Amino acid sequence: MSENLRFKDHHTEQRLFRNRMLVAIFGVVVLLGVLVARFYNLQVVNYEDYRTQSDQNRIQVRPVPPTRGLIYDRNGEMLADNRPSYTLSVVRERVKDLDATIELLGQLVSLEDRDVEKFNRRLQRRRPFEPVPLRYRLSEDEIARISVNEFHLPGVSVEAELVRYYPENKLFAHSVGYVGRIAERDLSAFTEEDVRRYRGTQSIGKVGLERSYEDLLLGEVGYENVETNARGRVLRVLERHDPKPGAELTLHLDTRLQQVATEALGDKRGAVVAIDVKTGGVLAFVSQPSFDPNLFVTGISFKDYSALRDSLDVPLFNRVVQGQYPPGSTLKPMMGLGGLAAGIITGDTEVPDPGFYKLPNDSRIYRDWKRWGHGKHVDLIQGLAQSCDVYFWDMAARWNIDGMHDIATRFGLGEKTGIDLPREYPGLFPSRAWKRGARGVPWFPGDSLNAVLGQGFVLSTPLQLAVMTATIANRGTHYRPQMVMAIDGVEQPPEVLHHIDARPEHWDLVFDGMEAVVYSTHGTGKKAGAGLDFKVAGKSGTAQVVGIAQGERYDSEALKERHRDHALFVAFAPVDDPQIAVSVLVENGESGGGVAAPVAREVFFDWMSRPLEDTASRHSWRAPMSISAPAQRHPYQQETAIRG
Amino acid sequence: MASRDYMHRLPDAGSSLRRPESISRRWHIDLPLLFLLLVLAGVGLVVLYSASGDEIHYVKRQAVFMSLAFVGMVIAAQIPLEFYRRWSPWFYLAGCCLLVAVLFFGVGAKGAQRWLQIGGFRFQPSEALKLAVPIAVAAYLHKRSLPPSFITVIGTLTIIAIPAALIVRQPDLGTSILIAASGIFALYLSGLSWKMIGGAVVMALMAAWPMWIWGLREYQKQRILTLFNPDADRLGAGWNIFQSKAAIGSGGWDGKGYMQGTQSQLDFLPESHTDFIIAVLAEEWGMRGALILLALYLLIIARGIYISFMAQHVFGRLLAGSITLTFFVYVFVNIGMVTGLLPVVGVPLPLVSHGGTSVITLMAGFGILMAVSTERRRVLF
Structure with a gap:
């Protein structure tokens, strides 16, 4: 290879390189242009759509059930009270393997076949992303066991809820009556308005005054917009409309x-x-x-x-x-x-x-x-x-x-x-x-x-x-x-x-x-x-x-x-x-x-x-x-x- | 024409003779490139801080890796190009041996063996090949007369195919494609004839169907299908793309504000601190931020191309060109993937995504680029 030839080669090579590189530069510019166009398409043209999507992602409207009205006798003795009770709930959408989760929960808390059966029935008529109760009245021990294992139980939560309590037990069962869980029969009689009013509420008056004054005792449901993360955990409340508690009844009863x-x-x-x-x-x-x-x-x-x-x-x-x-x-x-x-x-x-x-x-x-x-x-x-x-x-x-x-x-x-x-x-x-x-x-x-x-x-x-x-x-x-x-x-x-x-x-x-x-x-x-x-x-x-x-x-x-x-x-x-x-x-x-x-x-x-x-x-x-x-x-x- | 080019270079060469040696020259540092890389690394850390949420240790770790990587870059810049060229076959052979070792002794997760573990130290040999392959190809072509003959092309493709095949076996299709691309870029820049390029494209198209049936694994097919119909399985394979598009789109022009991205801060965006970090930036800083980042990348690429133009030899030219274009491919594939233009492949966003080894390889590449840019002075001295 003579010096002359090498010199000539050098120029050809450089020319070829420039030629190819110019084409490559063109390609780079075009592809960068594609990326810019893509950003423009996502962030400017379809901004509204994605904004909505992202808001729907994180903001969920949750009903806040009202506190049921209390019932007193003529002297102010409490006949129907509300007490906190802890409920084990499952959000179906967040659970990958439901059967495995329920089996694991069965090892942590006592679950009867009947609980699971009822749970499956409730699953059929839930709203998307609504927590479905699996077990009511958890004991302190059970709550502790669940919170320890919470990290491998996605979609499972323990929720505090106010439930009715009748401090006088048998004494007023026939007059004050009782509330019970909203049943299929109650639901089928619901109007559109009832469906709205009972969002978040689990019980309804079944017998006695609890039934006849149901409309007044129930109160008015509130709601809150909550921000959740991808795992459904509530991070903060953005906006809250307080529920109106139910009416307080004072009875003639003594x-x-x-x-x-x-x-x-x-x-x-x-x-x-x-x-x-x-x-x-x-x-x-x-x-x-x-x-x-x-x-x-x-x-x-x-x-x-x-x-x-x-x-x-x-x-x-x-x-x-x-x-x-x-x-x-x-x-x-x-x-x-x-x-x-x-x-x-x-x-x-x-x-x-x-x-x-x-x-x-x-x-x-x-x-x-x-x-x-x-x-x-x-x-x-x-x-x-x-x-x-x-x-x-x-x-x-x-x-x-x-x-x-x-x-x-x-x-x-x-x-x-x-x-x-x-x-x-x-x-x-x-x-x-x-x-x-x-x-x-x-x-x-x-x-x-x-x-x-x-x-x-x-x-x-x-x-x-x-x-x-x-x-x-x-x-x-x-x-x-x-x-x-x-x-x-x-x-x-x-x-x-x-x-x-x-x-x-x-x-x-x-x-x-x-x-x-x-x-x-x-x-x-x-x-x-x-x-x-x-x-x-x-x-x-x-x-x-x-x-x-x-x-x-x-x-x-x-x-x-x-x-x-x-x-x-x-x-x-x-x-x-x-x-x-x-x-x-x-x-x-x-x-x-x-x-x-x-x-x-x-x-x-x-x-x-x-x-x-x-x-x-x-x-x-x-x-x-x-x-x-x-x-x-x-x-x-x-x-x-x-x-x- | 050719002589004018030669003349054109003379005054510049002469000026370096006249002026006293500056610190940057003595240390073989290309100041514009260094400046751009520092800005990009800084932006990367700031975005990573937001993307990693409470996990501040990600940022600290990344800062340590970045410092190491800059040191590595400076070291790589000190080594004469001649050294790289001479030793390239040995780098290449050592790299291939490590890849073979990975196949037998490798460790990894999720069904892929990508790492070698020696004592407490764990590394990914495929990272080293990201540099070894373009160096080997550039060195191989340096000795051949160009444009490359058919035999030369076959030789080059063999050099590329061996490590690429070994990496596909891990399996790591994404890295394999990127490594192959770096070698092919060097081949292309050496003056590969358009006929051969056209022939290769036709062959690739013809091979696509059999590849789909026999070549790809199920999860790889799934990713490609997801690209065309991301809404089909929103909670499954389409989740990542669905969420990243929502993140980017909801950022709008102005963005939601630093640390205010609801998609990224509320864990909707998966892999937000690694492969999908551009979505965090686009959500929080809006399209303005995305354009600034793209501009940064464009400037770095432009500087790389400039360096390749100014290189003295074929080796330096091809190596600088290949490293620069590969860098662009990283950027394009990552952003294309996150914005839903390309299938999901595990390619990090250079210098922004969290991840130690990739930063070090990248910066070593830029070190070589700097070695190229300061080479001619060394030759002239």
Whole structure:
């Protein structure tokens, strides 16, 4: 290779290099231009799209459930509270292998097959990225175990949630009711608006006031915009619209009176209702046996539920508003007033009672409950005091069923009382039209004899009897019974449904008759006023048990027990200025005066032994009580004094 | 024409004779290139600080590696080009032996063996080949008459193919392609005829279909398919691209502000401190920032090309040209991948992405570039 050749090569090589490099530079410029164009396309042309995408990525709207409204009794005792509970939740979208995750969780916390089953069902109807509850009520230990293992459990979280708690357990199960998890059935009834309102909320009122005041108790849902990272962890809250808590309910109920009534009923099945005569407010609402409503709040176990459902004593059955029993003789005071008002009888009407009664032109003999009768001259007062059947049969024979139906209806029988509780039953007071329609047969005079004694077709709930008694005590003012006294501190005024016009002396006669039930020599309800230093007026009753519902599984002893008559007693006190009306039902208690009346007495005793400021509600419309607190010897007195 | 070129170089050469030797010349440092690289490294650390979130140790580690890399660059610049050229076959052979060793004794993760571990020290031999291959090719072509004959081309391609094949076996397709590219650039710049280039392109196109069926692994196919339809599997293979496009696009012209990028700061952007770091910059600094970064790269490439033009010999010319163009390929492949133009291949953004070995190799390359730029003075002295 000569020097010359090398020199020439050198130039050719350089030329070639330049040539190729220029092409390469062109390529570099073009490709850089492509990158610039790409940035322009992403960051300028499609900026809005990607901005939205990025915001959707990180910003999520989360509903903030409102705090459910609290429920208090008239004295501010908490009946329904909210307590924190810890729930194990899973966000499906964040979990890679769901089965493996659930298996691992099963090693950390106790998971039953049923939990997993329910979880899978909830998974079907979740919204994207919504945490789905797997286990409720985690223990401290379980929370600790999960937080230790959190790093290999993506999408799993423990969330604190406020759940309902009923501090009085069984005491108010039938009146306050309970909430439960929103079920398929609730969801299917939801409107669009409901779906919005229940975002983030897990429970809904199922029974009792929790159900009837659901709209108010729920509150208004809030929401917050939260910024999350790619793993779904909330980093900060960008914007928050606070939820509006549910309304606070103050009830007419009185916890102590409720306790007294419950204890007085003891282990017997039955119902006690006490009504504030001046307002229609329900002071005590007992349906025995009862159950623990806390079991239902986060989902009752199958075992617990079947135990409640299958119990012969039907604890889930609300006897106060759903139990329809023949009212028996407790109707007599009302019937007497009706007869007086309609002019069928007067205070001077006297009927001989030989122990039986025969309708004119009818050979059938109706026997009085007392074999030998109540004497030759039974008037209204003695008729009530001794519960003389013949006196009222005589009246019924001279009256007509439509007149009886009319007065019974105005006292609230045969239709719903309109109390602010769900699923109330109307009971039944028959009429001519009803019998023709329902049974297709005309009204017979004998039907009237049954109806006037609260038998035959007549059915009523313990609540209806309490309302009827309060209406008598009010001398005709029929208030709608009310559970709730105030909503968010705003008093709910009493509501008059009917006013029964009768002359004052008619009312006096009925009052005297009912007082005689308690105080006359042959009175059937003496136990209702025993040892009380105020006057009680009442009326006993017994209701025949026609049959039994499900009798397959119990022995003859129990069968016999359940064939006994139901015992009833209605009463009010004090007679000179009635404050409180009570209706007592003891299933298979046999004797209204013997078994039901003492329960009423305990209720009166407790209520009337309170100092004035304790019983009188703090609400202004209420008329001041005319009697001062008696019964210094009452054991509660001391306690009240200490509390005061 | 040729003589005018020669004359053109004379005054410059003469001036270096006249002026007293400056520090940069004594140390064989190309000041404009050094300045640009320092600015880029600085920008890289600032972006990395934002991208690494709470993990400040990434930034510290990267700063240490960068310092080491600059030292390495200065050292590489001191070595005479003649040394590189003479020893190139041995570098090349040693590199290939290490690659073979990797296949047998290599360690790694996720089904790929890429590292050799000797004691507590772990390194990636393929990094060394990134320099060894272009040096070997440039040295090989330096001795041949140019434009290269067919035999020369076959010889060059053999030099390129052996390490490339060994690296594909690891498997590391991305690195293999980049190494092959560096060798092919040297071949191309040596004056490869357009006919041969055209023939190669046709053959490559014809080979594409069989390659797709037999040559590529499933995950590699998946990445290419994802490129064409990133929305198909947003939470799976398309996630990275979906998130990086959202990051870049939502940055807009102005950006969301330093440390304010929601995509990057909230962990939506995967690999935000390594391969996808440009998305952090584009999100937080907007298109303005992206253009400034591209301009920096363009200036560095321009300086590299200038150096290659000014080089004295074929070896220096081809080596400088190859290193510069390969550097551009890094930039283009990385940004093309992050912006969704190219399939996802593991190529870091030079001097910005976190990662020690790649920084050191890159800076050593720039050291060689500086050696080229100061070579003629040495020759003239």
